[in-house]
Structure formats: structure tokens, C-alpha cells
Amino acid sequence: METISGILDNKGTPLEKQKFTWKEMAGQPISKLDDDAFTRVRIILMNGVETDALRLSHGIARFNKELRLPLAQIRRTEQHQATMINWLIGADHSPLETTVAYEQVAIEVTAAVAQNEPDPYQAQTYRFGLLEDFDHLYRYSAMLDRLEGKDANNILQGYTDIVPGRKTSEHHRHPENDIRDNYEKDSAALITKIHAALITGAEYQTHDYYMNIGPLFADPLARQLYAEIASVEEQHVTQYGSLSDPSESHIEKWLVHEAMEVYMYASCAEQETNPRIKAIWERFLDYELGHLNVACEWFKKLEGRDPAEILAGPLPKMVEFKSQREFVRQVLAAEVNLRTAGPVYVDKAKEPKSSLDYRNHLASEGLASDIVSAGYQWAPGGELMRKHS
């Protein structure tokens, strides 16, 4: 796929032929033990993409009567796509193990996006958020080891480092320091718009997941750790959500989202190693082309504009699903001390008082992220398995 306009020639699967059965939606999960970690990464990511498609579509429907039916029709398929994807996660994943996988998604996908992003400010924002999700992985890995006696690397399969990043206790910022500058819709590359839609959706899902599973834990430290990190994920949604241009019309945002879904399923289908899951990505790529074509028709009808205005132009290579270890280390070494002052990235020494005051109060009765990770050093099999010389 060179350009999205090339894809536009393909009409995909018509909406009326996008059918499911309950049994296939609640189908066989992948193997936690035998499947590659990146198969799980793609599953989690694409569930995030689909649930964000539902979210955006509901938002648009609140403001547009004419679009309510076509959006509802597409949402029905998206609901079932999300189900079929999310149900691929087996019940032998504990919620904390799934959490580790969520952070692997955030790290590896955001790192890939940061390197592909042509807009320097947007790329900087991805690198900034990346170091925070990287640190969440370390805190959750310590929690997994010290709560359940499990090794996070059983989930990560060696692809992702388990070391401190920008300390979670320093992520909590005043809202005024979480808003970012947005791209300009008329000058931004399509891939920039796609990246913003993708990462916002992925972070939204992570936030919602932590909010749902946090209270399932009995351990007060685990409950508090989820509270602390869910709040950072809400900041991330704020941050990434502000990257897109608020002057884009609703339908323009819909078009970008559908284009993003096409691009992401194409990326997944290209790299999937499990043939059964690859068939799902290919099937859903065709479904998304059907959705994109519906969105294009409504764009022409309601806005009297050519969708090529939005979708024309080259797209870079597919999102690469692979270990981004070297890139992450470089970013960590160079940017761990970055903080934000409004939309501007500054050195730690220049972090605004508003964020410091905000954070100090929240932490005044203790920080679970510090307590659970005190002195934690990953070792193969977990810290109890470390060989004593």
C-alpha cells in the first residue's frame, strides 16, 4: 500500500455482508504461552482502535441527526469486530498480566509511531508519553512479581526492557501542562492525523481498562497503583487528544479514523505470524474499506468536498510491530528529564509550580508506585529466582 487513494479504489466488503455469529465472536483465544507477544500486542491495539471508533461515532451522532443511522449501522459491525478481537485474550491472563501486555503495546507501538511521525512536535509528544508508559511497565512488573509471584517477561518475551523510565511519581501534572499544540488540518500529513487518532484511541482503552480492573484487586497497594496510573492515562488521553486539529469537522475526523483503521488492519495483516489471527486482520481490513467508502460518500454528500483532499498523498510503510529497544533506550537517555510547561517541553528544573503543587498533595499520604517498586530489579524468573553468588 503506497497511498491511501490507491486503497480507495477497493470498495472492500459491503456493509450488508459484514456478518458475524455469536460463536465466532466469542471464539478460541490465542495461547498466552505459545503465541508471539506481538500477536497479543496487535490484538490489544486493535481492540483499542475499535472501541475508539465506537466512541467517536457516538460523539458524532450526538451532533448530527442525518448521520445517526449510517453511523449506527457501522457501529454494529465495529462492536462485533471489537468483541471478536478482545475475546482472543484467554482467561489464563490475570488482569495484571494483561496490564503488562497493555504497557508493552503502549511502548512498542508509540515508539514505532514516534519514528514514523514527520511532524517534530508531534514526534516529541510521542517520545514524551513513551517514557511514562515505559515506567508504568516497570512498576507493574514489580507489582506482578511481588503480588502474584510471576515474571513479567513471560508476557513480554524478551522484546521490552523492564527498567525505570521517567518515574511514575513525577507524571502527575496540572491539567494546564497536559494540553499540547495541535496539527493544522490543511497542512498536516495524513499519517500525522492517523497517528494522533491511533495513539489517542490506544491510550483511551488503557485508561478504561485500568479503571475497570483496578477495583478487582484485593491488595490495597495494587488498588492504589492502578488509581495512580489510571490518572496518568487520563492525562495521556488529554495530551494525545489535543494533538488533532479541533477545527476539523466531525465527518472529517470520522474519515481520518476510518483511514487509520484501514492502515492499522493492513499493518496487522502484513506482519501477523498466527495464520488464524491473520485471517481475522485480512477480513477486517476488507470490512474497514467498506466503512471508509461509506464515510467518503457522506463526506461528499454533506460537505460537498472530495475525500481525496483528506486521504490523498503518500503513506509511509506500515506500523512496524517489533522490539523498539534501541530507540527506547536512546529516548530514555536523552529525554528522561523532560517535563512540560503548558504545551512546551522543558527541563525538569523548569517544571511549573502548578504541577509540583498538584503532585505533592496527591502524594502526601504515600505513593504505591514507589512502594511496590522499591529496589526492584528484574531477574529471569522474577526477583526470587535471582542466583546468589
Added chain:
Amino acid sequence: MATAAKVGTNMTGVQMSPKDTKSLLEAVEQIRPDVPGNEKGAMLERVKRTEEAERIGSVPVPGSAKGMLKTTFDKALGKSPEILIDKLGERLAFERSGVRLYDAMIAKAKALEDANSDLIQVLKHIRDEEFEHMNLVREAIETLGADPTAMTPCADVAGVKSMGVMEVLTDPRTNVAQGMGALLTIELEDNAAWELLIELAEAGGHPNIAKSFHKAKEQEDDHLVKIKTLVRRDLIVQIK
């Protein structure tokens, strides 16, 4: 029984990714923990939170004892009857869940075992006795004037404990040996729990309840022997 374990492409261990593991260990050496201390801090915090915590819930006052003076209550129901009621509530919940757990195991065995396997018959027999035990405990609770439909604190905790067992038994991907291992956990506890319950009923001044439980305890002894034997026999045949 179906083969317990198969060789395959398990990706979880470090031996599957030696280069990545080397890189990961280098990172661990270079980037040290940023919070001083060790896991003891978490333990101290848990101590503090446990001291601060409220309890999980209460034992309901028996309907027949409502409005009684404390002394009359004790006389009718024995000393600290709430302890016995709580443990009876636990046993009732455990046996009721136990019926469902055996149902799940029977479904697994029907799918994976030969049709003429004696396993399914053994499972059905135990399942039916768990059902009898549930009714036995319900009657005991009723003789104390308590409510067998209430979820007591120990019943609630028993439900939390058996969540993992239920997940193992109802996962269609687990094999017969894994399911039987889960049932062994249940039967080991069940056996000890009946023994304790009989002692508690006697100590609490309810010899008739204690007496009515002896048969159940004997049946539980039999369950434990049967499940242990089946687990052992199956795995030893496969390993030879």
C-alpha cells in the same frame, strides 16, 4: 485420560530469546532501581492497611433469635453461635459451588475421555454426594433458626478462593489432568473443613448437628482417596 502435557513452541522462557534476554539483562545492570528499599516496604504498608481496614461483612442474626436477650440467645444457640453459623454458611456455599465444579469437570471428561471410562461415573457419584452435603448443611442452619440463603463472610471468602478452580475447570483448553488437579485442591480443603465443622458443632453445644455430619465426613474421605488415586494413576501411566 488425554495426554497431560505436549511439547511445543512455548515462548515464555528466557531460553527462547537468548539475544533479547542478554540485552534486557544489560539494561537491568545499567539502569538501576530509582526507589531505595526492597519488598519489605510493601509488607509494612499492607500491615498498616490491614489495621485500618473494616471487615468484609457480618453474620446475620438468626431470625428466631431477633429480639432475644444476649443470654437467652446464647442458651438457645450455644456459645458464640455466629462462629458456627458463619462456618456452616461457608460449607453450604462450598458444597453448592462444588456441585457446579463437578458439573464442569464432567463436561470436560465427556469431551476428552473414552465413553467407557470409569472417570465420569466417579465424578457423577461425587457430584451427587456434594449435593447431599449441601442439603445437610442447609438443614443444620435451619435447625439453628438461621437463614441458609444469606451469604456469610466465610461463604463470601470461600467463593473468592474457588474462583481460580472454576476458571481452570471451565476453560475448554485445560485437559483432564489439570481439571483433576483443581478438584484435588477442593477435596483436600473439603476434607479438613468437615473435620473442623464437626468439632465446632460439638464444642458449640450442638451434638446432634455434629452427629449428622459424620456420614458426610466419611464420604469426603472417600472423595479425597478417589480423586488422589485418579490423578496419580493417570500421570504415572503417562510418565512411564
